[in-house]
Amino acid sequence: MSAAPPLVDRIADAHVVVCAGPGGVGKTTTAAALGLALARRGRRVAVVTIDPARRLADALGLGRLGNDPERVDPARLAGLGVAAPGELWASMLDPQATFDALIGELSPDARVRDEVLANPIYRQISGSAGGSHEFTAVARLYDLAHDDRFDVVVLDTPPSRNALDFLDAPERIAGFLEGRAIQAIIGGGRRGVASRIARRGTGVVLRGLQRLTGVDLLRDLQTFFTTIGPLSDGFAARATAVGELLRDGRTRFVVITGPGPVPAAEAEFFRAHLAEVGMPFTGLVVNRVAVVAERDRDLDGESVATTLRDALGAPLADAVGHTWDAHRRLAARDRETVAALVRSTGDDAPTVVPTLDGEVFDLPALVAVVDVLDPPRPAA
Numbered sequence: 351m352s353a354a355p356p357l358v359d360r361i362a363d364a365h366v367v368v369c370a371g372p373g374g375v376g377k378t379t380t381a382a383a384l385g386l387a388l389a390r391r392g393r394r395v396a397v398v399t400i401d402p403a404r405r406l407a408d409a410l411g412l413g414r415l416g417n418d419p420e421r422v423d424p425a426r427l428a429g430l431g432v433a434a435p436g437e438l439w440a441s442m443l444d445p446q447a448t449f450d451a452l453i454g455e456l457s458p459d460a461r462v463r464d465e466v467l468a469n470p471i472y473r474q475i476s477g478s479a480g481g482s483h484e485f486t487a488v489a490r491l492y493d494l495a496h497d498d499r500f501d502v503v504v505l506d507t508p509p510s511r512n513a514l515d516f517l518d519a520p521e522r523i524a525g526f527l528e529g530r531a532i533q534a535i536i537g538g539g540r541r542g543v544a545s546r547i548a549r550r551g552t553g554v555v556l557r558g559l560q561r562l563t564g565v566d567l568l569r570d571l572q573t574f575f576t577t578i579g580p581l582s583d584g585f586a587a588r589a590t591a592v593g594e595l596l597r598d599g600r601t602r603f604v605v606i607t608g609p610g611p612v613p614a615a616e617a618e619f620f621r622a623h624l625a626e627v628g629m630p631f632t633g634l635v636v637n638r639v640a641v642v643a644e645r646d647r648d649l650d651g652e653s654v655a656t657t658l659r660d661a662l663g664a665p666l667a668d669a670v671g672h673t674w675d676a677h678r679r680l681a682a683r684d685r686e687t688v689a690a691l692v693r694s695t696g697d698d699a700p701t702v703v704p705t706l707d708g709e710v711f712d713l714p715a716l717v718a719v720v721d722v723l724d725p726p727r728p729a730a
Contacts, residue, residue: 354699357604357633358387358724364602366495366595367504371606372616376637379710379719380606381506382409386716387724388502389427389436396494399506400443400487409716410440417444419494430717439500448486449476456584465577472578484508484516488592495595517627521593602632605695609639609684614691621695634700636688641704642681651675
């Protein structure tokens, strides 16, 4: 059986590329590098990150990113081999702005929109409820995937255990809004909510809190459930649509990890979950791998030290030899980890990115990663 083609070939016709994996393994940098590689192939690419750090903006030479994609300077890209029609855009997810925009889209009129947006219960749920952050990520993905400015959207995601929430968020949101409990509350209207709360004996407590805090929680709950009711069908429909987008034939999932035992186990876990939920796994990227050329794998530290003693002196030469042996052991461990990941994920041609000198903080450094993901083709 022949090996799979290089990763960028596998995503070359994608409409959505989802980069998932543990935290701290270079996932955001890889998402940016994949976006740049696709732009180099003439595609109009939007890269979206939910990483609160500024690594993506720094790597792309941009200022502080916002919810709306910002285009990387075409003149800078031209010097890196990106020619028209290739474009590269980037944004950082703003969950609150995304949720607010979705409320505006689904509301039947401005009055309902303003009532929901001003409601304290909505502000709490949209900002911190379980699954809301992940749901807004896929909601934003849906918006950008239907934006005619872009051929492909590359999405960075939360660390992998949270990324499972990301994958499941559409179904959980839809299930919540379609559930009998929430529909009963919504269907009861203001009187229904008030009577249910009062019957449970919490009305007195809430009124006491109102006197102490000035916050009328009962009124806020009544307003929230009454105003959100007409939007529940729209939320459920959007959740279903983003779930279908994640399973679409032009969506590609790339699992990104490192060679350490913990991130490798996370990657295996995530790959298995993709299979369970029927989402398309496309390829594996293993970052920051210690590499020793095959011809040097049998060269031990003592031999290195012996070669260097005349030039460096015995103490320094011996230290270099010890360092070489440690690196060789690390490289052997990393090779074993990559081999195990090949077996567990089914990708027989993973992209292995060696440890690079320094961090990726600008476009030229990002190009070094791109050249590993998408090696330059020899001139014809």
